[in-house]
Amino acid sequence: MVFRVDGARALVTGASRGIGKAVAVALADAGADVAVSARTGEALNDTVKAVRAAGGSAVPCVADLSHEGAGAGLVAEAVEGLGGLDVLVHNAGVIAVDEQGTSRVVPLEHSGSGDWRPVVDVNVHGTVEVLRAAHPFLVKSQRASAVVMSSVAGVMGTPGMESYAATKAAQISVVRSLAVAWASDGVRVNALCPGWVATDMTGPMQAAGVSDWLLSHVPQGRWLSCEEVAPLAVFLASGASSAVTGHALVADGGVSIAEGGLSGRPKPASPFAA
Template sequence: MNVLDLFRLDGARALVTGASRGIGRAVAEALADAGCDVAVTARTRAALDATVGAVEDRGRKAVALAGDLAEPGVAAGLADAAAAALGGLDVVVHNAGTLPTAEDGSPLLLPLQLAEQPDWDSVVTVNLNATAALCRAAHPHLAASERASLVLMSSVAGLVGTPMMEAYAATKAAQLSLSRSLAVGWARQGIRVNALCPGWTRTDMTEFASTAGPLSDWLTSHVPLGRWAAVEEVVGATLFLASPASSFVTGHALVVDGGLSVPDGGLAGHPKPASPFAPPLAPPLAPA
């Protein structure tokens, strides 16, 4: 046996949500490289069609399923439609996710005490409620598979304190809890369930922060590897969790964060610039 064969998924049927761009599109392409037929979902049909083209260029079948996970019933419908189109599901990478969004479409970064309840609700609806609905709907399809793997795209924000993104971080922590519970509950049905926790990764979602400047400098100063990740650096870990390479791994949260969540207690000594968030968003520490 060649160990690289463990990363193959020839003939597998995969669903990747949030695959119109960013991490999700790269995951869909990687799963196609590994031999999967892939159903891809997002709201933006034109962008999904581009992902379909990228999968088909790799010689695999691709199906675009458009839908807004904020709408009731859509998450479940996408799982069922993907299974119907591909003849079943072996791999589900639930990657779609959102930050709270302002009216102009930009990310809304506010501490909890200044945010409005609808901002919280909109993030919980997409990141948590739709996750539960998708997992529930995917279950019978995965239970019928001989190589079922469910991967939830959580975040390092679910592991560490993430001020100004409390709703996002809470939903990502909830995904970690859900993945552990499902891993135990579904293990004897042959379904592995794991989570992935990327750190700061350059995508449309993080463009507001990754552009060179004080915010990017401040964020990367807290990353031991000292830089942003590229989406390709998240994809390998996703393929590991989806494929037989991780056949004895379930209930795990795989962290791909350049060391961000490793507590160094400041011992590494990397210089940390001052927070670019002005008071009252980041109030100064009270004098001791």
């Protein structure tokens, strides 16, 4: 039972698809009621159905976290719908994209401010806003846990994704500071750092040629699924992790351990080499 979150009131941001959707469903499956957010209500329809099918109440909330002030509005809406807040899984995040909106891997020397500002806006400013807005509600909970979806890119060198990696490292830094600052309020704060997960965000990296190269660095040699990541968020939200705060939990198929070329798998040349 210690792994369950029965009766918890949870907000999962970026829950329309991918990792966030899987986390919302896993939390509902473990007993939580879940507010879910994305930039449009329509995008949340499937998640809302899946959360309800898993046995939880679902509260859809719409917010574009690239806009200043949106985080506060989102948390207020979620708290109103849930009647309070025990668990925050702040998962919404972006990577640099091209004109078509497709994820873009670009060496720093060829990147521009368009590869940086939108990523910093959502991944750093959006994260800070949501955490700041959640704090007064989390302190009222007897089981408060905040989980920020960072990335293994925040703990290892990730060439070509510098803006993304920098913002993911910033999230871990904020988590560590808040874990100390908020411990006396009874609020735990942790980061979850997945490796390469098959989602829309990594769509272009799953293409033939690129995928082989990427996975050659992963000891487990495969893409992770959203359903493998989601239970770890439930763990960090649950009483099973009551002594864990300020931690960056890496779930990456071993890529961060093998970085430096010791994964033991043959390595094709980088498709991004100049």
